[in-house]
Amino acid sequence: MGYSLVHGDRRQAYGDPKESLERVAKLWEPILGCSVSITQVALCLVQLKIARELHASSFDNLADIAGYAELLSIALGETDL
Numbered sequence: 621m622g623y624s625l626v627h628g629d630r631r632q633a634y635g636d637p638k639e640s641l642e643r644v645a646k647l648w649e650p651i652l653g654c655s656v657s658i659t660q661v662a663l664c665l666v667q668l669k670i671a672r673e674l675h676a677s678s679f680d681n682l683a684d685i686a687g688y689a690e691l692l693s694i695a696l697g698e699t700d701l
Contacts, residue, residue, distance in 0.1 A: 638695035
């Protein structure tokens with residue numbers, strides 16, 4: 621299950637993980653008024669899912685947390701595609 625979160629169909633739909641995180645970082649920078657790294661993007665997305673999990677437990681939250689961690693690992697070159 622975990623592998624399919626960021627590979628396969630989702631990889632086809634959303635493209636390269638590093639490019640995707642970089643795109644989000646660039647979109648957030650004018651809103652936040654500072655530079656944003658891909659690591660910060662992934663960690664903020666994980667925190668969103670943690671906040672949702674604290675409100676109401678859901679497998680989707682946990683799966684997405686794992687998926688964002690995997691995306692960051694791939695983007696940083698720590699995991700093979």
